[in-house]
Amino acid sequence: MEIRPGGESDYTTVLSWFDEAVEWLVARGSEGQWGTEPWTGNPEREKRVREFVGGGGLYIGEADGIPVGALVLGERLPYTPPVDEPELYVVLLLTSRRRKGHGVGSALLAFAKEEATRRGVGLLRVDCWSGGDGKLVEYYRSQGFTPTVEVPVRDTSVQVFEYRL
Numbered sequence: 001m002e003i004r005p006g007g008e009s010d011y012t013t014v015l016s017w018f019d020e021a022v023e024w025l026v027a028r029g030s031e032g033q034w035g036t037e038p039w040t041g042n043p044e045r046e047k048r049v050r051e052f053v054g055g056g057g058l059y060i061g062e063a064d065g066i067p068v069g070a071l072v073l074g075e076r077l078p079y080t081p082p083v084d085e086p087e088l089y090v091v092l093l094l095t096s097r098r099r100k101g102h103g104v105g106s107a108l109l110a111f112a113k114e115e116a117t118r119r120g121v122g123l124l125r126v127d128c129w130s131g132g133d134g135k136l137v138e139y140y141r142s143q144g145f146t147p148t149v150e151v152p153v154r155d156t157s158v159q160v161f162e163y164r165l
Helices: 008-027 043-054 104-118 135-142
Strands: 002-005 058-063 066-074 088-095 123-129 146-153 156-164
Touching: 002 104, 008 043, 008 058, 008 066, 008 088, 058 104, 066 104, 088 104, 104 123, 123 135, 135 146, 135 156
Parallel strands: 088 123
Antiparallel strands: 002 058, 058 066, 066 088, 123 156, 146 156
């Protein structure tokens, strides 16, 4: 898989992956993460995707020249407790559901670890929805991340993880 910097031209693709993810989550009974409605057509969510693609931290994973996943690296999210050291934060990890099980997320996280090292940062953090069947939390554990704190966000909660480099 090749990983390239992303940008505004990736807007439609990234938005479509959010729609795929919502459909997939609803089918699994995990609508607590992002609800039941597609992101397409929701002005607030479309604005959020525009921020992802225009914010300078977007990377797109491609397999055979076809986009298959997105990674946004940046600063911690407002609900995440601060740390007393430099860090890099995985703001978004999103893959096409059509490529589920092909290691896209793992490759993007490996890239994030490499990028943190390249930047001279010893801490990589990420968070994920802690509800549902727990498979998302287990996924990050399987990628070498250690859970630190669970924090409330709106009407649910997220698990924050760290990876020491």
